[in-house]
Amino acid sequence: MKTLYLEPRFQRKFRTKKALKEAVKAGEKVYVYDESIYGDGSAPDGPNTLCGPEPYVRKWYAQITTKDGVILTVK
Numbered sequence: 001m002k003t004l005y006l007e008p009r010f011q012r013k014f015r016t017k018k019a020l021k022e023a024v025k026a027g028e029k030v031y032v033y034d035e036s037i038y039g040d041g042s043a044p045d046g047p048n049t050l051c052g053p054e055p056y057v058r059k060w061y062a063q064i065t066t067k068d069g070v071i072l073t074v075k
Contacts, residue, residue, distance in 0.1 A: 002039075003049045004032040004066070011053045017060045020052065021074045030071045032064070043069045050074075 006014060010030055014020040024030055032043045035055050043066050050062045050071070063075040 002034055002036065002044060003051050004043050004064070005035050005050070005055045006052055007031040007033055015053050015059075017052065017062050017074070020050075020062065020071075024071050024074050031069050032066060032071060033069065 006020075014023065014030070020030065032048075032050060033041050034043055035041075045067050046065065048064050048066055050064045051058050052060050052062065064071050065073040
């Protein structure tokens with residue numbers, strides 16, 4: 001499990017976890033990436049932690065499931 005972040009184009013759109021949950025539930029494709037210096041930037045498939053809304057402005061966290069860099073579920 002890694003800590004992932006919203007891609008920059010989604011950071012202003014989803015300032016709250018509630019807004020993110022609603023968008024994913026409505027079927028919107030929301031992309032994430034890995035900010036780690038040890039990785040290649042791609043998000044691993046499966047359960048992960050999301051820190052939002054930005055890597056350096058951490059206001060909320062969520063448990064997510066991803067597939068091909070797209071969020072499938074948000075808890």
